[in-house]
Amino acid sequence: xxxxxxxLRLCCFLIITVLITGCMRKEQEELTLVTEAGFAPYEYYSNxxxxxxxxxxxQKIAKNLGKKLVIKDVAFDSIINEVKTKKSDIGAAGxxxxxxxxxxxxxxxxxxxxxxVIIVNKNSYITSKENLVGKVAxxxxxxxxxxxxxxxxxxxxxEKKFLAAIQDLKDGKVNAVVMDELPAKKLITxxxxxxxxxxxxxxxxxxxxxxxxxxxxxxxxxxxxMKESGEIDKILLKHMGQSDEIEEKTSVFDRFYQSVIYDNxxxxxxxxxxxxxxxxxxxxxxxxxxxxxxxxxRHYHDExxxxxxxxxxxxxxxxxxxxxxxxxQLMIIxxxxxxxxxxxxxxxxxxxxxxxxAAYVAEIIRAGLNSVDKGQVEAGYALSLNYRQVMMKIVFPxxxxxxxxxxxxxxxxxxxxTSVGAYIGIVELTKASDIIASRTYDYFFPLILIAVIYFxxxxxxxxxxxxxxxxxxxxxx
Amino acid sequence: xxxxxxxxxxxxxxxxxxxxxxxxxxxxxxxIIGPSGCGKSTLLRAINYLAPPDDGSIVFEGNKIEAKSNLxxxxxxxxxxxxxxxxxxxxxxxxxIILSPVETGIMTKNEAIKEAKQFLKKIDxxxxxxxxxxxxxxxxxxxxxxxxxxxxKPELMLFDEPTSALDPEMxxxxxxxxxxxxxxGMTMIVVSHEMNFIKNFCTKVIxxxxxxxLEEGTSNEIFNSPKCEALKNFLSKVENI
Numbered sequence: 001x002x003x004x005x006x007x008l009r010l011c012c013f014l015i016i017t018v019l020i021t022g023c024m025r026k027e028q029e030e031l032t033l034v035t036e037a038g039f040a041p042y043e044y045y046s047n048x049x050x051x052x053x054x055x056x057x058x059q060k061i062a063k064n065l066g067k068k069l070v071i072k073d074v075a076f077d078s079i080i081n082e083v084k085t086k087k088s089d090i091g092a093a094g095x096x097x098x099x100x101x102x103x104x105x106x107x108x109x110x111x112x113x114x115x116x117v118i119i120v121n122k123n124s125y126i127t128s129k130e131n132l133v134g135k136v137a138x139x140x141x142x143x144x145x146x147x148x149x150x151x152x153x154x155x156x157x158x159e160k161k162f163l164a165a166i167q168d169l170k171d172g173k174v175n176a177v178v179m180d181e182l183p184a185k186k187l188i189t190x191x192x193x194x195x196x197x198x199x200x201x202x203x204x205x206x207x208x209x210x211x212x213x214x215x216x217x218x219x220x221x222x223x224x225x226m227k228e229s230g231e232i233d234k235i236l237l238k239h240m241g242q243s244d245e246i247e248e249k250t251s252v253f254d255r256f257y258q259s260v261i262y263d264n265x266x267x268x269x270x271x272x273x274x275x276x277x278x279x280x281x282x283x284x285x286x287x288x289x290x291x292x293x294x295x296x297x298r299h300y301h302d303e304x305x306x307x308x309x310x311x312x313x314x315x316x317x318x319x320x321x322x323x324x325x326x327x328x329q330l331m332i333i334x335x336x337x338x339x340x341x342x343x344x345x346x347x348x349x350x351x352x353x354x355x356x357x358a359a360y361v362a363e364i365i366r367a368g369l370n371s372v373d374k375g376q377v378e379a380g381y382a383l384s385l386n387y388r389q390v391m392m393k394i395v396f397p398x399x400x401x402x403x404x405x406x407x408x409x410x411x412x413x414x415x416x417x418t419s420v421g422a423y424i425g426i427v428e429l430t431k432a433s434d435i436i437a438s439r440t441y442d443y444f445f446p447l448i449l450i451a452v453i454y455f456x457x458x459x460x461x462x463x464x465x466x467x468x469x470x471x472x473x474x475x476x477x
Numbered sequence: 478x479x480x481x482x483x484x485x486x487x488x489x490x491x492x493x494x495x496x497x498x499x500x501x502x503x504x505x506x507x508x509i510i511g512p513s514g515c516g517k518s519t520l521l522r523a524i525n526y527l528a529p530p531d532d533g534s535i536v537f538e539g540n541k542i543e544a545k546s547n548l549x550x551x552x553x554x555x556x557x558x559x560x561x562x563x564x565x566x567x568x569x570x571x572x573x574i575i576l577s578p579v580e581t582g583i584m585t586k587n588e589a590i591k592e593a594k595q596f597l598k599k600i601d602x603x604x605x606x607x608x609x610x611x612x613x614x615x616x617x618x619x620x621x622x623x624x625x626x627x628x629x630k631p632e633l634m635l636f637d638e639p640t641s642a643l644d645p646e647m648x649x650x651x652x653x654x655x656x657x658x659x660x661x662g663m664t665m666i667v668v669s670h671e672m673n674f675i676k677n678f679c680t681k682v683i684x685x686x687x688x689x690x691l692e693e694g695t696s697n698e699i700f701n702s703p704k705c706e707a708l709k710n711f712l713s714k715v716e717n718i
Binding site for chain 1: 525527549550552553555556559561563564565566567576577580581622625626629700
């Protein structure tokens with residue numbers, strides 16, 4: 001017995017030590033860079049890793065500080081917020097200086113100068129920035145976006161990706177695209193041209209939290225040194241060569257090969273599938289537990305008149321959650337509630353989608369409980385059963401038949417809804433296909449592939465539900 | 478045995494019971510008659526608090542029925558049979574019958590099954606024990622519902638229009654079973670539109686209209702020498718059918 005006790009003590013000691021050192025190590029030795037890895041040559045995916053000019057500079061900074069660089073890939077619009085809330089230390093994604101941004105975070109000295117250029121089709125009537133009219137595509141949240149919004153009255157088509165903007169021009173949906181010169185040179189096709197006079201010239205800096213003056217200094221030191229030695233230009237050229245993959249693809253097999261097999265790209269899909277499933281399963285479980293609780297609180301109150309306060313809370317919860325977009329809930333949970341907490345984004349996804357789903361599950365279960373004939377309940381009470389016995393033995397077993405099909409629909413919706421997780425940087429299926437497309441500039445196979453996967457998941461789910469329904473069909477009328 | 482004093486009940490703004498008092502002695506078989514909507518069923522459902530009265534008191538064997546404290550133990554002694562049978566659709570006949578005695582702990586499962594089988598043999602439905610309610614006829618269902626109540630060994634049985642949902646040829650099998658139970662000395666309160674049954678079966682009859690008891694007496698007094706106009710009117714209408 002004593003030996004066991006000592007052994008247990010030793011285990012506890014070891015576990016605690018590992019936990020403490022684990023936490024300390026994280027605080028001391030990691031430098032988190034937040035970016036959106038779809039902006040070659042500054043940051044992009046290659047062979048499963050995020051690489052690029054910004055990454056190499058950040059690596060240098062981390063090395064100087066004696067820290068390990070951790071890279072986080074989120075939506076461009078989220079980067080400033082990530083840094084401001086200190087979820088990440090440095091933001092770098094070809095971010096140009098604007099007063100709005102500088103109000104939120106601190107900018108380093110610029111490390112690269114970019115020109116916002118105008119891309120048009122070769123036979124276009126647009127010949128200079130003076131006659132830039134009609135529809136213009138940009139990437140949402142970029143310098144081009146804010147500049148055009150403020151200084152012109154062209155109709156802006158704000159795309160999530162540069163490539164989508166170029167595609168719009170190709171399809172004739174817009175008259176011009178405005179973007180950085182460097183990617184522009186790589187993205188244009190043979191029947192497009194870049195107007196010689198840039199719309200505006202801009203420079204890129206990295207961003208850190210305002211309080212983080214020490215880090216700002218270290219960044220500036222590294223940037224200055226790399227600029228002076230000409231290292232940044234070298235890196236730029238290197239990445240321009242490497243990330244140059246926009247050759248015209250000819251055969252379907254070639255495109256499939258490029259999208260799925262080359263560079264082990266299917267691994268993004270597998271990773272995405274894994275995260276989608278983890279989040280969906282976790283959220284379904286949380287949704288059922290929380291939803292059932294809410295439903296029973298409301299039902300118990302309606303039946304007996306007790307639990308007034310809990311009932312009011314449940315009601316408010318259901319109304320608020322159903323009345324706001326799930327993407328908003330996800331962002332509030334991540335950027336507001338867990339503002340200063342280091343938490344896995346997959347866990348945040350499970351929480352957010354679980355909390356969202358619970359509201360719908362609660363109403364589905366409540367409707368199911370109410371659909372059971374009142375006479376069944378009265379007979380139970382008349383036989384001197386209590387509320388719990390009536391619910392467990394009589395109402396719930398009958399309600400489940402009405403609940404199950406609606407619950408199945410809710411879970412199918414939930415699986416699809418997880419695609420919103422990309423917003424806070426979760427690499428789920430949709431994000432995975434996005435990563436591949438950002439490398440190949442070919443959306444066809446990645447999108448079709450994940451569509452097939454989503455369908456396979458939801459179809460098996462509905463099959464499973466209908467098998468369970470058949471099992472529950474005890475009464476053969 | 479049962480003392481009902483001046484109970485009142487409203488549903489939203491409609492006053493359904495306007496002060497009802499009634500005394501039931503052990504062995505009484507009381508019939509309640511009256512036009513539709515007069516509050517007969519509500520009175521019955523007030524007794525076991527399925528429709529708790531807003532005012533007044535119900536005392537059962539010296540204990541005042543109260544929703545919070547003793548309701549469950551008193552309901553154990555008061556059985557109820559419904560117009561729509563209300564057999565539990567998710568259970569077999571046997572499961573229906575043994576559920577309450579087993580759940581409330583008055584019998585073990587084995588005891589309950591043994592007793593249930595005896596009852597089923599008595600009403601000749603033992604071969605249906607593993608059927609689901611939806612596979613039975615109305616008459617069969619109502620007889621099962623009656624023995625399901627009897628399993629709790631009640632001292633008072635409430636019948637809420639037990640034959641109204643039945644096809645005419647099935648009414649007999651249910652009323653015969655009720656007679657057998659009455660002969661064994663069960664105290665009963667029966668709400669019914671079967672005037673012949675009430676007339677021959679009940680020791681005391683109550684006539685209700687508009688949420689009030691207008692007349693009460695022996696079966697002979699009520700049916701053969703009604704006093705108030707409303708009762709005469711009601712009886713003449715019923716007899717014309």
